[in-house]
Amino acid sequence: MGRPLLIGLTSPYFGAVFGGGEKYLGVTAEAVRDGFPGNVVEIAGAVPADRERYEATLNLDLHGIQLVANNRRVTPVHRLANRLTPLRPLRNRVLASQAARATARYDVHLAMAYRIPVHTRAQRAAILCQFPYASREGVAEFERVICQSEYVRHWVRELWGRDAAVVHPPVDLPAGGPExxxxxxxxxxxxxxxxxxxxxxxxxxxxxxxxxxxxxxxxxxxxxxxxxxxxxxxxxxxxxxxxxxxxxxxxxxxxxxxxxxxxxxxxxxxxxxxxxxxxxxxxxxxxxxxxxxxxxxxxxxxxxxxxxxxxxxxxxxxxxxxxxxxxxxxxxxxxxxxxxxxxxxxxxxxxxxxxxxxxGRAEFKRRMLEALRPLVEPASGE
Structure with a gap:
């Protein structure tokens, strides 16, 4: 048995945004933690994440998952870059560069992609695509693309020239029948x-x-x-x-x-x-x-x-x-x-x-693990 893998999930929005993309990333982290036990799982964002708030707002279970940030805090410079639209491209470049540098230590890298180009220095990597950005920057660095719907899959083919596995986002199903x-x-x-x-x-x-x-x-x-x-x-x-x-x-x-x-x-x-x-x-x-x-x-x-x-x-x-x-x-x-x-x-x-x-969440995890197994299992044997 080899050493534990370091499996990193990255998003420039995690820590600042509480939406469907962050839930998708969080439940994917749950699936990786439970489906590939014995490994180290972390979520990395641009700014520090409030674990309790993410768990309460998005119904996540992040125990045993490390939360790390590329910046220690949100500074006045960050706020200025967010407010001024002309500075957005520069901000996006900085975020992409920060994220890419940190991925060299990952054995497996799962990068959430929406608007900001993604890069990886990991040996094995997949894009979790909310929607493909217009260029193909960084896409060839990843082995697999996983997306959220057939609609997104169509545009991955159109814009990136790649096929993608479809894993629909997870829904929390209430116990019992209709009330x-x-x-x-x-x-x-x-x-x-x-x-x-x-x-x-x-x-x-x-x-x-x-x-x-x-x-x-x-x-x-x-x-x-x-x-x-x-x-x-x-x-x-x-x-x-x-x-x-x-x-x-x-x-x-x-x-x-x-x-x-x-x-x-x-x-x-x-x-x-x-x-x-x-x-x-x-x-x-x-x-x-x-x-x-x-x-x-x-x-x-x-x-x-x-x-x-x-x-x-x-x-x-x-x-x-x-x-x-x-x-x-x-x-x-x-x-x-x-x-x-x-x-x-x-x-x-x-x-x-x-x-x-x-x-349902269980079906999401089953399909996500099925999509990730060809990526993670070979890394376990290296």
């Missing part, structure tokens, strides 16, 4: 508050709900949940959303614990998703890469009503386990049908619950 009695007159949407990229388009949903209320909808609430980005081009976005929501039965929650978010998922009758609306024909990364929160809502028998751009169309099958909409008028029409028909909500919600089983 119809727990449902309330509540519409939910979960997603970070930021502008540009694959923005969650909260303003579209707020305007749609305002219109429903002005047309006579009573007794229903819209709840928006997500962490807030306040730097750079995102400054002011959250405040604009709040301003448009004021005076209507719209609740906005920031940085909820996993437990509180689970309560909202259980209580919500309808789930709205608007990411990608208005972005067709633009950069492909502006469409939803997968739709993790949609699948999480479905796991709680909440009926998804989604804009089917990007990977979301793989998650929700129109008029089977949810509904698609193409413009805000259709979003309002479908929602009013669901509001008026409790039996329809129960039937489609139950089908959504069944459909979400394919995205």
């Amino acid at each position: 119809a009695a727990a449902k309330r007159p509540l519409i939910l949407s979960v997603g970070r508050f930021f502008e540009g990229g694959h923005s969650k388009r909260h303003e579209v949903m707020v305007e749609a709900f305002r219109g429903l209320c002005e047309d006579g909808l009573e007794g229903w609430q819209l709840h928006l949940v997500g962490s807030v980005h306040e730097e750079g081009p995102h400054a002011g976005y959250f405040e604009r959303v709040k301003a448009r929501a004021r005076g209507y039965p719209i609740r906005i929650h920031t940085d909820l614990s996993h437990q509180d978010l689970e309560h909202l998922y259980r209580s919500a009758s309808v789930y709205w998703h608007a990411a990608g609306f208005g972005a067709e024909g633009g950069p492909p990364e502006a469409l939803e890469h997968f739709g993790l929160t949609v699948a999480e809502a479905m796991a709680h028998a909440t009926v998804p009503v989604v804009y089917p751009g990007g990977g979301v169309a793989e998650v929700v099958h129109d008029k089977e386990d949810g509904f698609h909409w193409r413009d805000p008028r259709e979003l309002a029409e479908v929602t009013l049908r669901l509001v008026a028909d409790a039996d329809l909500r129960r039937r489609v919600g139950a089908e959504a619950w069944r459909s979400a089983r394919r995205f």
